[in-house]
Amino acid sequence: VKAIYERVVDHMEYVVRGEDDKGALTALELGKGDCTEYSDLFVAICRAKGIPARVVTGYTVTTDVSRAKHNWAEVYMQDRGWVPIDLTAGDVGNAAFRNRVFGRMRPGYIYLSHVRNDYVLDNHNFGAFKYWGDRVRITDSIEFRFPHQSTIESR
Secondary structure (H helix, E strand, O other): OHHHHHHHHHHOEEOOOOOOOOOHHHHHHHOEEOHHHHHHHHHHHHHHOOOOEEEEEEEEOOOOHHHOEEEEEEEEEOOOEEEEEOHHHHOOOOHHHHHHHOOOOOOOEEEEEOOOOEHHHOOEOOOOOOOOOOOOOOOOOOOOOOOOOOOOOOO
């Protein structure tokens, strides 16, 4: 699993989120994509090698809400269960950091679904809805509220 992780991270170049999912084959051929293509390629290679893997759809808690939607992978390891792997977090060009984030994710990920085209999400990766009536303009957003930190002075 670690070798597949390394290979995908070395092969891929991150590009800002595209309009739609390109898939594993396009990621392999072009060598670039966003978090979805990184995850799709990793999962496809794992599955081809007989390793159970899946793509997870969710959010990362961040102050930059334009980058909050996120996909990452999970692999099933006999001794640990489903282990999250965020390939784009490891693609920073720093080998020590890449090793540190493999199989570990910081707190701040919101897990929505591991089912692609989830029926709960109306066969989409993220929340969807149906609407009948006058035309409306739809934007999608998410807001994170961070509690104010307070300090207690010692006497």
